[in-house]
Amino acid sequence: MLNARKLGIMKRIGLKIAILAIVATAIPAWAGDDAGIRNCTWCHGTSGQGYMVAPRLAGQRPQYIESQIRSFREHTRDNPFSKQYMWGAVAALDPDAARDLAIYFAKIAPKAANDGDRDLAARGRTIYLEGIPEANIVSCYACHGPDAEGVRDIPRLGGLAYFYLKGRLEQWGQGYHSGIESPMPLVASKLGPDEIEALASYLSFVK
Amino acid sequence: MVGIRSIVRLVLLTALPAVVFAAAGHAEDRIVAARQGGLEAKLEYCKTCHGLSGQGYLGYFPMPRLAGQQPEYIEAQLRAFIERRRTNPIMFNVAHVLSPSMLTALATHFRGLNPRPFGGAPRGSLAEGKRIFEEGLPEANVPACSACHGTEGKGQNEIPRLAGQVYAYTVGQLTGWKKERGQGSAVDTSAIMAPTAHNLTRSQVEAVAAYVSNLP
Numbered sequence: 001m002l003n004a005r006k007l008g009i010m011k012r013i014g015l016k017i018a019i020l021a022i023v024a025t026a027i028p029a030w031a032g033d034d035a036g037i038r039n040c041t042w043c044h045g046t047s048g049q050g051y052m053v054a055p056r057l058a059g060q061r062p063q064y065i066e067s068q069i070r071s072f073r074e075h076t077r078d079n080p081f082s083k084q085y086m087w088g089a090v091a092a093l094d095p096d097a098a099r100d101l102a103i104y105f106a107k108i109a110p111k112a113a114n115d116g117d118r119d120l121a122a123r124g125r126t127i128y129l130e131g132i133p134e135a136n137i138v139s140c141y142a143c144h145g146p147d148a149e150g151v152r153d154i155p156r157l158g159g160l161a162y163f164y165l166k167g168r169l170e171q172w173g174q175g176y177h178s179g180i181e182s183p184m185p186l187v188a189s190k191l192g193p194d195e196i197e198a199l200a201s202y203l204s205f206v207k
Numbered sequence: 208m209v210g211i212r213s214i215v216r217l218v219l220l221t222a223l224p225a226v227v228f229a230a231a232g233h234a235e236d237r238i239v240a241a242r243q244g245g246l247e248a249k250l251e252y253c254k255t256c257h258g259l260s261g262q263g264y265l266g267y268f269p270m271p272r273l274a275g276q277q278p279e280y281i282e283a284q285l286r287a288f289i290e291r292r293r294t295n296p297i298m299f300n301v302a303h304v305l306s307p308s309m310l311t312a313l314a315t316h317f318r319g320l321n322p323r324p325f326g327g328a329p330r331g332s333l334a335e336g337k338r339i340f341e342e343g344l345p346e347a348n349v350p351a352c353s354a355c356h357g358t359e360g361k362g363q364n365e366i367p368r369l370a371g372q373v374y375a376y377t378v379g380q381l382t383g384w385k386k387e388r389g390q391g392s393a394v395d396t397s398a399i400m401a402p403t404a405h406n407l408t409r410s411q412v413e414a415v416a417a418y419v420s421n422l423p
Contacts, residue, residue: 130300131300131301133252133300133301133303133304134304136248136251136252137252138252138255138256139297139300139301141267141297142256142266142268142270142297143256143264143267144266144267145267146267150267151267152265154266154267183255183256183259186251186254186255186259187255190252
């Protein structure tokens, strides 16, 4: 038989369940299961902002994320960390799952890494916008946009980590490959070390 | 007594640094070669944006097809960029370092390229585009494109080839003709297209652009 005390307890539990239910629905739902997201965030950071050598995925162009997942599965992108970690990480991802993950991460607001050398940022900005025509270095702006935001399957560079950007630019100069149709190996192979550091520094601060 | 092992070790010790430095030197050579401004290096630079076969590319901006383009047209445009009669911040930077002989050499090179069209244009109004291309729009004072650009859209002299041109580029040019071309006070051949561009409606521009983008 219900007495007043038991009723009071039930009411408090009921209230807690109701609050939990409201809060749970407020958390953004994602297509694709929790395990899929967690497989990425182990390395890329809990909110996809990047961690150590794993680049930020938050706010990245979804078509770019999809194209990179494809290049890992097809083994066309072959820089050392990709080969060591990413080839295995996405081997079981079918295109639908890849698209869902890409859309999920694309919607997260990106945070700039701000870890470049501030003294080099101005020079990096000039190279980004104008290239160096005398040295046959193309303007990054022409493809990546005025604020390094990217478009379609051309990636957002703004706010990526200095060491990640520096590493990628160096790797193309060393002969590592991108996805099949990327012009980046051609672009980056002309860059000298000073220019790479300036570009990576500038971009790490771009919101 | 010097043994075979120590000789081998000595050879390896001297050879290995040479190999390492040679590998590093190779990357340096490529950078140096690119910066020395030869025609080959400059062409590679153009093709980084305009496509490895000059077929065009869709970056943040659409980069037009240069393959098979009339050399006189390319030269005229490069001069227009340099003299700021055609406003384009990226192309001004590219062009203002080019010597006159380099201008001619680049323009001549692209004439010989012939990749398949870039493709990707919407297919809904190709018939209308063909009609406008071949007959014009007399009621709107739009001449037939083929009258000047040729029945196959290959152009002549300073009149550009349209065949295979990147759809988004053509649309952007026709809808924004006077914003980019004919700037400044000097007379510019681009003036001839201004009325036509103005008289075409947006959907007519898209139809014609789609049609010519598929021409081989």
